[in-house]
Structures are given as C-alpha cells and as structure tokens.
Amino acid sequence: IITGKKIGCICITERKHGSDAVNMETKVIDKEDHLIFTGEKLYTTNGPVADYFIVYGVSDVSDPRGTMYQAIAERGHEGLITNRLGIQSVPRVQIGQTLFNSVKIPRENILGGKGQGYKNLFSGLVAERCSIIGSSLGIGWLTAITGLIYTNLRTQFNRPLYDFQGVSFPQTQNFIELMAATELGFKSASEYNKTIDRKHFDQQKFVKYNAAFSSGTKYLASHLAQKISYETQQLCGGIAFTDNLRIDKALEVAKVQEIIGGARNIQL
Ligand SMILES: Cc1cc2nc3c(=O)[nH]c(=O)nc-3n(C[C@H](O)[C@H](O)[C@H](O)COP(=O)(O)OP(=O)(O)OC[C@H]3O[C@@H](n4cnc5c(N)ncnc54)[C@H](O)[C@@H]3O)c2cc1C
Structure with a gap:
C-alpha cells in the first residue's frame, strides 16, 4: 500500500450507523482459526478498486466496545462484494458499498482482537x-x-x-x-x-x-x-x-x- 502498488480502504460506516459508528451491526463470529464477517459498509473510499479492506465488526451488538474486532479482508475473499456509488462532489474518487457475506478472514489478518x-x-x-x-x-x-x-x-x-x-x-x-x-x-x-x-x-x-x-x-x-x-x-x-x-x-x-x-x- 505504501508503495502505491496496492490500494487499501477503511470500512466503518454502515447504512444505519454513521456518526454512531460504535453501534455498528456488522457481525463477527470468532472461530478457532478465522473470523466470519457479515454486514454492509457504505461510503467506502477506494472500496470499488481496493485490494485490502480494513473492516470493523462486533461479536455482540449489545457490547460493541468490549467485542469489536478489526481485521484485513482481501480482494478475492469469498463473499466480499463491492459496488460503486455516485458521489457528485468528488466524481473521480471511487467510493462504494462493501458487502461482507459471511467472509472468512484468517486469524493472521486480525489487527485488533476482541475489544481491541x-x-x-x-x-x-x-x-x-x-x-x-x-x-x-x-x-x-x-x-x-x-x-x-x-x-x-x-x-x-x-x-x-x-x-x-x-x-x-x-x-x-x-x-x-x-x-x-x-x-x-x-x-x-x-x-x-x-x-x-x-x-x-x-x-x-x-x-x-x-x-x-x-x-x-x-x-x-x-x-x-x-x-x-x-x-x-x-x-x-x-x-x-x-x-x-x-x-x-x-x-x-x-x-x-x-x-x-x-x-x-x-x-x-
Ligand atoms: C466522500 C465521502 C467519503 C467517505 N469515506 C468513508 C470511508 O472511507 N470509510 C467509512 O467508513 N466511511 C466513509 N464515509 C462516511 C462518513 O464517515 C459518514 O458519512 C459520516 O461519519 C457521517 O455519517 P452519516 O453520513 O451517516 O450522517 P449521520 O450520522 O446521519 O449525521 C447526519 C448529520 O447529523 C449530525 N449528527 C448526528 N448525530 C449527532 C449528534 N449526536 N449531535 C450533533 N449532531 C449529530 C451529523 O454531524 C451530521 O451533520 C465517507 C463519506 C463521504 C461523503
């Protein structure tokens, strides 16, 4: 990413949670050797062209602070779909919807474990x-x-x-x-x-x-x-x-x- 050969993006905002991002609904299931992410992220800058997706989700929506995970999903992971949104103010920037349909993210891609x-x-x-x-x-x-x-x-x-x-x-x-x-x-x-x-x-x-x-x-x-x-x-x-x-x-x-x-x- 630093050399510019690969593109990264950050997936925080959701349809129902913008300013109130902490109460996100993207669900994480913690399996032994991987995490499973399910949810929809919106307005992801670079999302439609990204190679790497830093994504946040929670394993318990009633305790987002204590159960939030941060991980890197990669283009090609099964169930990861991106669509472009038309943002008129910055028409040349690729901004999109990022869908995580039961995306399996390996444990070595976890940047922040439960709560971190x-x-x-x-x-x-x-x-x-x-x-x-x-x-x-x-x-x-x-x-x-x-x-x-x-x-x-x-x-x-x-x-x-x-x-x-x-x-x-x-x-x-x-x-x-x-x-x-x-x-x-x-x-x-x-x-x-x-x-x-x-x-x-x-x-x-x-x-x-x-x-x-x-x-x-x-x-x-x-x-x-x-x-x-x-x-x-x-x-x-x-x-x-x-x-x-x-x-x-x-x-x-x-x-x-x-x-x-x-x-x-x-x-x-
Ligand atoms: C061009 C663009 C690029 C973006 N890129 C990314 C990205 O790469 N990744 C990502 O995750 N997100 C991205 N976003 C999303 C952006 O972070 C959100 O749009 C922003 O956080 C606001 O959320 P919202 O749109 O849901 O507005 P809302 O949360 O619905 O807020 C609407 C208005 O209400 C105000 N408001 C809400 N709650 C309160 C409160 N408690 N007190 C006072 N005022 C309040 C807000 O300040 C705002 O003025 C992008 C958005 C745009 C437009």
Missing part, C-alpha cells in the same frame, strides 16, 4: 483527522491565494478589485484565520507523532487529549476551508464558477472534508 478493535478505531481516527486537516488547509490556501491573485489582476471601475476594501478586508481576515489554523494543524500532527513512536501510546489521558486536539482542529480547518472557498467564489465573481479558476470544485471538496472522519456537528 474499538481502541484501534479511535486511535485511527486521530491519524485520519490529521490528514483531513492537511487537505482542508490545502484547499483553504489554494482558494485564498487564487482569490488574491485574481482580485489583483481583475479591474472594475478602472481599478483592481483588491483596491476596494469590500474585497480586500474579507481576504485579509481569511489569511489571518488560515495562518492560525495552519499552526494548529502542525501542532496536531506533532502531537500525533508522539503516539507513533509509542512513548505515550498507552497513557489513556494522552490519547484522549490527542483525540480532542485533532478533532477540534479538524472541525476548525474543514469549516474554514468551506468558508474561504465560498467567500473567494463570491469575491471572484462569475469566473469562479468556471473551470478557469476551479474555486467551485474546491468548494465541493471542502464540503466533503466537513463530513468525512466525523461530521462537523457531532464533533461539537
């Missing part, structure tokens, strides 16, 4: 949120700088648009907020780095702090990306809706950042 799957789910979310912070900041800087260049080049009333305070002040505010969010993004990543070398990994307090910090920064950065691309679209006028500037596309992708890895409202 739950802990792995949450520590994995920290890494995911750090990456969403990165993509959100990327969208924010891309649109803010595009807007800055365009409003300096475009003239109306015989002056560059940027000469008008109604155009320059909102952009200045965007840059101030972006700089602050970027600092928080670096801080989230460096805090997460500490868990990679495992020095602090088992300290429950530290893990909770890390989860809260990355979640809060993801909330802020993704919302900011959406706000800045929307504002920039407004300040650039009609051309922002064309593929000359692609601000409209950036706005679509920014909106997705607010949903993935934990939707905005649930993060509050």
Whole structure:
C-alpha cells in the first residue's frame, strides 16, 4: 500500500450507523482459526478498486466496545462484494458499498482482537483527522491565494478589485484565520507523532487529549476551508464558477472534508 502498488480502504460506516459508528451491526463470529464477517459498509473510499479492506465488526451488538474486532479482508475473499456509488462532489474518487457475506478472514489478518478493535478505531481516527486537516488547509490556501491573485489582476471601475476594501478586508481576515489554523494543524500532527513512536501510546489521558486536539482542529480547518472557498467564489465573481479558476470544485471538496472522519456537528 505504501508503495502505491496496492490500494487499501477503511470500512466503518454502515447504512444505519454513521456518526454512531460504535453501534455498528456488522457481525463477527470468532472461530478457532478465522473470523466470519457479515454486514454492509457504505461510503467506502477506494472500496470499488481496493485490494485490502480494513473492516470493523462486533461479536455482540449489545457490547460493541468490549467485542469489536478489526481485521484485513482481501480482494478475492469469498463473499466480499463491492459496488460503486455516485458521489457528485468528488466524481473521480471511487467510493462504494462493501458487502461482507459471511467472509472468512484468517486469524493472521486480525489487527485488533476482541475489544481491541474499538481502541484501534479511535486511535485511527486521530491519524485520519490529521490528514483531513492537511487537505482542508490545502484547499483553504489554494482558494485564498487564487482569490488574491485574481482580485489583483481583475479591474472594475478602472481599478483592481483588491483596491476596494469590500474585497480586500474579507481576504485579509481569511489569511489571518488560515495562518492560525495552519499552526494548529502542525501542532496536531506533532502531537500525533508522539503516539507513533509509542512513548505515550498507552497513557489513556494522552490519547484522549490527542483525540480532542485533532478533532477540534479538524472541525476548525474543514469549516474554514468551506468558508474561504465560498467567500473567494463570491469575491471572484462569475469566473469562479468556471473551470478557469476551479474555486467551485474546491468548494465541493471542502464540503466533503466537513463530513468525512466525523461530521462537523457531532464533533461539537
Ligand atoms: C466522500 C465521502 C467519503 C467517505 N469515506 C468513508 C470511508 O472511507 N470509510 C467509512 O467508513 N466511511 C466513509 N464515509 C462516511 C462518513 O464517515 C459518514 O458519512 C459520516 O461519519 C457521517 O455519517 P452519516 O453520513 O451517516 O450522517 P449521520 O450520522 O446521519 O449525521 C447526519 C448529520 O447529523 C449530525 N449528527 C448526528 N448525530 C449527532 C449528534 N449526536 N449531535 C450533533 N449532531 C449529530 C451529523 O454531524 C451530521 O451533520 C465517507 C463519506 C463521504 C461523503
């Protein structure tokens, strides 16, 4: 996966359990030498083209925290079926439905045994949120700088648009907020780095702090990306809706950042 020769995906979300992912219904039966997974996962990014599927399920739905497993299913495992969903905001990304029809996963593919799957789910979310912070900041800087260049080049009333305070002040505010969010993004990543070398990994307090910090920064950065691309679209006028500037596309992708890895409202 790291070399890019194989594609991986993560299967958490289900039809009835999105924000409430912990109460998932994908069923695990623990046999001596393998696990059997049965359930439906939705919105699996890369699912339709994936070679490896990190999947979560529970052996007792009344105790998901104590009985959650995490394992790797592989393309070709009997009963594993993927279908593509049409997601208009990101039409080129392969996002899908992943069906586990009594899929037998060998014991050596277990990443988190009974109960450990739950802990792995949450520590994995920290890494995911750090990456969403990165993509959100990327969208924010891309649109803010595009807007800055365009409003300096475009003239109306015989002056560059940027000469008008109604155009320059909102952009200045965007840059101030972006700089602050970027600092928080670096801080989230460096805090997460500490868990990679495992020095602090088992300290429950530290893990909770890390989860809260990355979640809060993801909330802020993704919302900011959406706000800045929307504002920039407004300040650039009609051309922002064309593929000359692609601000409209950036706005679509920014909106997705607010949903993935934990939707905005649930993060509050
Ligand atoms: C493009 C895309 C890619 C994705 N990729 C993946 C993937 O690779 N793997 C995967 O497993 N999932 C993936 N997802 C799913 C994503 O994680 C979920 O869509 C997300 O967690 C929200 O779940 P939901 O859609 O069921 O919304 P719901 O849980 O139904 O929530 C709807 C709204 O209600 C709010 N809400 C819900 N509960 C509360 C609460 N208690 N308090 C306040 N507000 C609340 C939410 O914030 C949201 O605004 C992807 C989704 C998209 C759109």
